[in-house]
Structure formats: structure tokens, C-alpha cells
Amino acid sequence: MNYLSLPKIDLHCHLDGSVRPQTIIDLAASQNLSLPSQDINEINALMIAPETCPNLEEYLMRFELPLSVMQTADAIERISFELFEDAALENVKYLEVRFGPQLHQQQGLSFDDIIAAAVAGMQRAEQKYDIKGNYILSILRTFPKDNIYAVIDAGAAFLNKGVAAFDLAGAELPGFCEAFIPYAEYAKQKGYKITIHAGEQGVGQNVFDAITLLHAQRVGHGIHITSHEGAYQQVKLHNVGLETCPSSNIQTKAVEVLSDHPIKAFYDDNLPTTINTDNRTVSNTTMTDEVRKIMQTFDLSEADYYNIYRTSIDQAFTSNDVKQHLLSFAK
Numbered sequence: 420m421n422y423l424s425l426p427k428i429d430l431h432c433h434l435d436g437s438v439r440p441q442t443i444i445d446l447a448a449s450q451n452l453s454l455p456s457q458d459i460n461e462i463n464a465l466m467i468a469p470e471t472c473p474n475l476e477e478y479l480m481r482f483e484l485p486l487s488v489m490q491t492a493d494a495i496e497r498i499s500f501e502l503f504e505d506a507a508l509e510n511v512k513y514l515e516v517r518f519g520p521q522l523h524q525q526q527g528l529s530f531d532d533i534i535a536a537a538v539a540g541m542q543r544a545e546q547k548y549d550i551k552g553n554y555i556l557s558i559l560r561t562f563p564k565d566n567i568y569a570v571i572d573a574g575a576a577f578l579n580k581g582v583a584a585f586d587l588a589g590a591e592l593p594g595f596c597e598a599f600i601p602y603a604e605y606a607k608q609k610g611y612k613i614t615i616h617a618g619e620q621g622v623g624q625n626v627f628d629a630i631t632l633l634h635a636q637r638v639g640h641g642i643h644i645t646s647h648e649g650a651y652q653q654v655k656l657h658n659v660g661l662e663t664c665p666s667s668n669i670q671t672k673a674v675e676v677l678s679d680h681p682i683k684a685f686y687d688d689n690l691p692t693t694i695n696t697d698n699r700t701v702s703n704t705t706m707t708d709e710v711r712k713i714m715q716t717f718d719l720s721e722a723d724y725y726n727i728y729r730t731s732i733d734q735a736f737t738s739n740d741v742k743q744h745l746l747s748f749a750k
């Protein structure tokens with residue numbers, strides 16, 4: 420099977436976790452920032468999370484270095500373009516990228532500038548390559564909540580013009596959802612779609628809460644629904660898309676080894692299961708690698724792959740026109 424040439428869809432990919440190492444070196448030089456090293460291999464090693472981190476927090480430390488160079492509009496535009504370019508060159512036909520606008524204000528950029536730059540980079544790539552995309556705005560769960568409405572308001576101007584959805588990311592504690600009910604409600608009213616990181620490090624109850632309290636239409640990872648019958652049934656009942664990210668799930672110890680990943684059981688039980696990268700640099704992966712790993716580990720056929728591809732189309736936060744275009748690549 421030629422995994423590179425398969426048409427692919429990535430619904431869960433973080434901008435700051437997918438920066439090219441060489442771009443970090445270039446941007447640090449042009450921004451007069453000092454780096455721990457100028458050697459591309461050492462920069463790469465600093466950004467790639469170990470094969471198994473003790474926990475999600477250890478994994479999340481890898482984002483500091485890329486974020487240090489992502490504090491200007493030009494840098495964000497470039498990194499956004501390059502991510503869509505990298506994906507297009509491996510036949511990703513549709514890509515939803517998420518990032519946290521709150522993480523890009525170290526030099527005073529406004530939320531509007533930050534979101535506009537990310538969208539502009541995506542649109543430049545859409546002109547050049549056969550790829551379409553949308554942005555998802557991630558709120559950091561561990562950050563002060565005082566500017567969440569401002570992020571939602573700034574992003575609302577880009578809805579249907581490059582921004583599609585609202586997300587919660589960062590460290591996952593049991594019971595985190597309740598504190599975010601008013602923000603998810605507000606985002607929904609403004610017209611955002613909703614996806615929430617849940618059931619990754621935290622308990623299955625978080626997935627149940629994300630669906631029932633925060634209107635999640637998809638969940639990031641969702642692994643721990645395996646040990647929570649109520650959450651499992653909610654996913655099934657409401658056709659909630661499971662954005663699984665196999666390599667990342669091993670690194671953060673959401674699962675021990677790939678053969679233990681519940682993705683095949685989810686697929687066999689007709690849950691809306693998708694394959695995604697999470698972080699191309701931090702997880703040292705590509706969509707081609709993720710698809711290959713899952714297909715080989717679980718002995719999936721080409722027909723199985725296209726079932727998953729069609730589920731990704733169904734779950735994508737995009738227009739019917741784009742969905743029709745994506746279906747044209749399906750077998």
C-alpha cells in the first residue's frame with residue numbers, strides 16, 4: 420500500500436506543535452532571539468517529546484521553544500503556510516489546525532492580529548496547493564479565564580472565513596468541564612462548532628461532561644471512554660467524532676503500546692473514528708506515518724481506510740462544497 424499517495428484528512432493538529440525546526444532557527448535569527456543551540460538536530464531533539472513521557476505535562480513542555488518565535492504576525496503567517504504546505508505535500512486534502520491565541524501575546528499582538536495571521540498563512544497555501552482547511556481556536560484550560568470571551572469575539576469575525584471551531588486544550592484534570600460551561604455556550608451561540616480535548620489523560624467522565632455540558636460535537640482523543648459506559652453511549656448516541664492521535668497517545672501514556680490502542684475496537688463498533696497527527700513536530704510524525712502505523716498494527720484493508728476517510732469528511736467542520744470535493748478522492 421502506498422500510504423503517501425492515499426488522500427488524507429487531519430482534524431486534530433496543533434500549529435505550535437508542528438513547526439519546522441529550521442523555521443525556529445530562521446525566526447530566532449531574524450527576531451534576535453537566542454536559542455539553546457543552532458544545530459538543527461539539537462533543536463529537533465528539544466522539540467520532540469520522548470517516546471514515552473511520564474505524563475501529559477511533560478509532553479506539553481515541548482511547546483515553549485516554538486512559542487518563543489511565534490509572537491509576531493509574520494512568524495505566525497509563515498508557520499501556518501508551512502504547516503499546510505507540509506500536509507499538502509503528503510496528500511492531506513483537508514486540515515483543521517488548532518492553536519491558542521492566548522499563547523501569542525508575549526509581544527502585545529491583539530487576538531485579531533494573531534487569528535488573521537494564521538488564517539492568511541492557510542489561505543496562501545490553499546491558493547498554491549490542493550488542500551483546504553479551517554482553524555480551531557483552543558483555550559488553555561490552565562490559563563486565567565478573563566480573556567476567553569475576547570478570544571471568542573475576535574475569532575467570530577472569521578467564522579466561515581477560516582475559523583470554524585472552539586476547543587479546550589492543555590493539562591486535563593477530572594471535572595474540568597463545569598468551569599467552562601458559559602464560554603462553550605457563548606461560542607456555540609456565536610456559531611462556532613465545538614470540539615474538546617477530553618479522555619486523554621483524564622477520566623471518561625470528562626468526555627461525558629464535554630458532550631452533555633459543553634456541546635462537544637467531537638472530542639480530542641477520547642481514549643478513556645473505554646472505562647466509562649455513560650461516555651461511550653453518549654459518543655454513540657450523538658455520533659461524536661473521536662479525534663484519535665495514535666503516536667501522541669503513546670507518548671503521553673494515554674495508552675501503553677499501539678496494539679493496546681482502542682481505535683480498532685471503536686472502529687469495529689461503528690463509533691465515528693478518525694486518525695490524526697496531534698503535533699507533527701512534538702510527536703515526530705506525519706499523517707502518512709499515523710495512517711501506516713494504524714493500518715499495519717491492526718491489519719486494516721484499503722476499504723477500512725476509506726471508511727475512516729469518509730468518517731473524517733462527515734465529521735469535518737466545513738461546508739458541503741468542500742465535503743463534496745473531499746468525497747471525489749474517496750474510493
Ligand SMILES: O=c1[nH]cnc2c1ncn2[C@@H]1O[C@H](CO)[C@@H](O)[C@H]1O
Binds near residue numbers: 436517519522588589
Ligand atoms: O495532546 C494534547 N493535549 C492537550 N493539550 C495539548 C495537546 N497537544 C498540544 N496541546 C496544547 O495546546 C496548545 C495550543 O496548541 C499547545 O501549546 C499545548 O499546550
Ligand SMILES: [Zn+2]
Binds near residue numbers: 639
Ligand atoms: Zn491535541
